[in-house]
Amino acid sequence: MSKDPLHGITLKTIVETLVDFYGFDTLAELINIKCFKENPSVKSSLTFLRKTDWARKKVEELYIRTLPKL
Numbered sequence: 333m334s335k336d337p338l339h340g341i342t343l344k345t346i347v348e349t350l351v352d353f354y355g356f357d358t359l360a361e362l363i364n365i366k367c368f369k370e371n372p373s374v375k376s377s378l379t380f381l382r383k384t385d386w387a388r389k390k391v392e393e394l395y396i397r398t399l400p401k402l
Contacts, residue, residue, distance in 0.1 A: 337396050343388065346395045347377050353398060363390045 338346070350359055351374060360368040365387050367380040381388040 337399065338392055341395075343381060343391075344374065344378055346391060347374050347381070349402070350391065350395060350398065353402065359394075362394060363387070365390075 354362065356368050356372040360372070365380070365384075367377045367387075381391055
């Protein structure tokens with residue numbers, strides 16, 4: 333059993349879960365990245381996050397902090 337809370341969870345699942353929970357407006361406030369602010373979509377967010385390690389790390393950290401609330 334992996335101790336990594338993200339083990340087996342795709343980035344798409346993470347983004348979709350956060351969007352469902354917070355919505356793009358709140359996500360943009362919590363994580364200040366353009367893909368959540370301007371014409372946000374799951375697809376455009378995934379494209380950006382797959383190329384941008386620091387942003388992906390922030391999204392993954394928020395997901396881990398959000399898990400207990402789900």
